[in-house]
Amino acid sequence: MSAAANGRTAPLTRQGVQISARGFSWQHAERARPAIAGLDVHIPAGQKVLLLGPSGAGKSTLLHALAGVLEVDEEAGPRGQLLVGGQDAFARSFPVGLMQQDPETQVVQSRVGDDVAFGAENLGVEPQEIRARIPQALQAVGLGALGYEHRTQELSGGQKQRLALAGILAMRPGLMLLDEPTANIDPQSIPPLRDAVIDAVESTGATLIVVEHRLEAWARHVDRVLVLAPGGGIAHDLHPDALVSDEELRAELARAGVWIPGYVPQTSPVPQASGAPMLHAEQLVCARGGQVVRTAPASFEVTAGSALVIRGENGAGKSTLALTLGGLLEPVSGQFAASGQLADGLLPSPFSWKAGALVARIGSVFQEPEHQFVTQTVREELAFAPLRAKRGAAEELKYDARQVEARVQELLVRLGLQDLAEANPFTLSGGEKRRLSVATVLAASPDVLILDEPTFGQDANTWRELAQLLIEQLAGSTAIIAVTHDEHFAAALGAHELVLAPAQAASGRPSSAPMLDAPVGDSWLAKINPLAKFGAIAGATLPLISTVDWVSAAVVIAATLLMLPLAGLGIGAFFRRGWPLLVAGVLAAWGIALVGQDSGRVLLDLGIFDITEGSVAGGIATGLRALAMAVPMVLLLSTTNPSDLGGALSQQLKVPHRFVLGALAGMRLLGLMVEEFTTLTLARRARGIGNLGTVRQRVGAKLGQLLALLVQAIRRAGRLATTMEAKGFGTGQRTWIRTATFTRRDGAVLAAGILLGAAAITAAIWAGTYNLIW
Structure with a gap:
């Protein structure tokens, strides 16, 4: 069991773990044939292994089994024995560095620095040590030019793949499982990435298993090559030199579809093009x-x-x-x-x-x-x-x-x-x-x-x-x-x-980013403790619950707008961020104007509804009250990174970190789904869906898209959970590289919010508009 799981601080280096499989089989519940069958293999601790096999041979499935993240099904699998470090792999008693094929779901946090630190924090590594590892890991994977605050959602697929590898390097796990780590990487960047991995495993003694098609980059840097047979067992257990020197073996592997160094499948000549x-x-x-x-x-x-x-x-x-x-x-x-x-x-x-x-x-x-x-x-x-x-x-x-x-x-x-x-x-x-x-x-x-x-x-x-x-x-x-x-x-x-x-x-990207994944920046309010800002908003808005009047609400709204410079926001950026809440306030005002209590002169007769002076006043007061509660939230969300809020909740209010980090991952997934919906719109248009003519057909197409989004969300969530589990999420005592503190400035912000709430109620009483809701 890892040191983190025992509540102790993880050492600076970790020893590799041995792997043993005896008659191991795995069958996915929805498939007729097993993905892996009758696997017998022993991998000593610290060995570097290149795992090969034709498409569908079960390479990725084996990596997921070693990481203990496959969903156990009593009827379908597993069968036999698969041990990591002498213990059942599915017990997840030892954190591993698992890199999956899907770049999107390997990223957990919304900022680059936080994502690199995530796994090491889960292992209980001292914050000072993690801070030293972050720049080393980013430099090793070619992302050294990125700032720690850079939004992970702005990275390309290849950059996210690099970031996932940086997080694994920062963990320094005893077992590294890499599934096509260079698949989306530009060719000139492959050797430095490979060298970073090899240096990491040699310095820590970690066991390494790499699934890769680009064998030229890896073959001379590993100790052993295992070739999986489709649907069962090990077809070949080789020294890497055999991939170059044994012509008979090379021919056999080529026929089976296995990539070998220096081999390029032959295709027919390309016809001369002189088309229109x-x-x-x-x-x-x-x-x-x-x-x-x-x-x-x-x-x-x-x-x-x-x-x-x-x-x-x-x-x-x-x-x-x-x-x-x-x-x-x-x-x-x-x-x-x-x-x-x-x-x-x-x-x-x-x-x-x-x-x-x-x-x-x-x-x-x-x-x-x-x-x-x-x-x-x-x-x-x-x-x-x-x-x-x-x-x-x-x-x-x-x-x-x-x-x-x-x-x-x-x-x-x-x-x-x-x-x-x-x-x-x-x-x-x-x-x-x-x-x-x-x-x-x-x-x-x-x-x-x-x-x-x-x-x-x-x-x-x-x-x-x-x-x-x-x-x-x-x-x-x-x-x-x-x-x-x-x-x-x-x-x-x-x-x-x-x-x-x-x-x-x-240009303008930071000002128009969604609130749940805001880049935040270096504004004055961005440096305030999130809990202090939440307390200030509560102090300013909770008194408004007692009254429905326009004066108290107007005071809170005006004060919030005056604080926009402290948040680094202009009026335009503020409205782009908060327009849904503003629209909700307008709709609330209109609804009350329609159905509110009639009094005074009739301004508009709509047959079923009459809009009177009294209903309009009630609508304006209700709408402003809704806006007075919503507008400060826009300011808060625009100046608070979810990771900072999570850290404050966990460190200062002692909210369980499993709940906090799970919620943060969910928020990031929600932001990802917004982008996913746009991508699905494009993809479905590329498949011939959309612009179908009738309203019924268009509604049906959108419903189909929503269903596709739901399916994608479930699958993304499952893969994200796999990433978090493989990075030691919830295994024991956790550390945080961002220490939450509460300063005098934070106290001043909290006090200012309470005073604003009191001032708003006082102004309403003085103006004679205070209207006790009860």
Whole structure:
């Protein structure tokens, strides 16, 4: 058991743990076959292991089992024995550094520094030691230029992957489990990341297991290579040199789809492209989520039968540009248009096309495959887009049912998904999901195909089949645009390159950020203890409960607006942040004006309702009262990071940290779901959903989107919980790098809030408007 679990401070270094499996099997409850069967292996403490195997061999499942985060099902699994450090892996008695494939759900906290510290804090490491580890970890993964206060939600997928690795390095766990740690990383950054991992495990003695397809980066830096057989056992237990020197073994592994150093699957030659123009961009500027992307060169053209690869460092805006080229985001400025041949009677702007017309002309494959899934089976997913594809301005169907069925069957076979035709898309492995997401777009045979990291998670065989299928698309005059770090894939397609410079942050981002994930900044109020601010708001607003009058409410509202400079906010930013609460206050006033007590002169006769002088006065007083209670909350949320509030609640009010941190993770997940809803809107439009004509169809589409959001929220929450558990959440005594204090300045703010409440009531009494609610 870890030192943290015993309530002791964790040592500066941790010894590695041994791993032992005897007849271990695991079967997911919804699948007919086990993911792992009859596994027998022993890994000594401190050994560095490279775990290989074809797609679907159970590599990720084994890592999750070793981390003890698989959900135990008495009927389906586990079977046999899996020990970590001599204890049952599922007892989670030893914290591990688990890095999952999904970058989004590896981030727990809203600020970079807090997220790096999260795991080490859970292990009870001294705050001073954690503060020393944070810059080291960030520098090691290439994020040293980021400030500790940088919002994690503003990071790209590759940057979030780096951040997750930094958090693991800061933990210094006895076991590190990395699932494709360099999959979303630009090639030039891979060696430094690998070296950071190797240095960490060698300095701490940790045991390391890496699942990776880029073997050139890892093969000479590990002690052992294990190759999993699909569905059961160890196919090979090798010294790393054998991957280079044993030609017979290399040939066997290549046939099985395992990547080996120096091996690139052979594909047919790319046909010479001399097709007609499809898309043209000039001085194009696009943006999403506060990120502005300016393309270089200033203008470029995409032609039929040609491939274009978008390259650039993590965070350069490659995905944002791809969404714009796919007609899913409207350009900020510049020119972007489809040719007359591609538009086929429609306006030249792809953003203006209806969903059915778009899916027939431009197909987009998203970076996260699950965003695109809209049905219950793999077969239905493949049929979905072609059944909705429309040709020409008249919007006639592009395919009949017989053609769709033939296309679906062809893709099932070509991409190795025929055995999964009736499986739920969400239950597939990472590589299988990626192949399906590509196939769902290929099914409609669009003239332009846009893919975001299409080869992620593929073994050598599925990579070759995917590349070959795309080469055939090129031969059929389809234009292909791919966002990828895979240099071999770009070469296989004979692609031209478009390299993006680092993206710029959009101006005004901090002032327009959502309240639950505010960047906060360095304003005077941001430095006040959150509990003092809560107490001040309570002191100012609770007295208003006793009265419904406009004077007391106006005093509180005016005082709050006068404090905006202390929060670093202007009037415009304040209203952008708090408009929902302001609208609620106006609606409350209107409601009381309609149904409030009638008195005085009738101002408006609405038949059922009369609006009188008395009801208007009551409505104004009620609306102002609601605003007087809501407006200070906008100020509070705009100057308080949720992590600071959580720390104060746990350290000063002794609220259990499991509850506090769980709530903080939930708040971050809520902010993530807001962005997720926007992404799902784009993804469903890319699948042919939206602009369906009738009100009933549009309502049905939105309900379907909400259901998809619910599914995503549940899955994201589960993965986020896995990340937190793997980082030692709730295992014992916890430390905090941000110590909550209560100073004289905090006391002054608390006193000012109480005095404001008293002044508001006094002003109402003096003005004669005080109206005791009882």
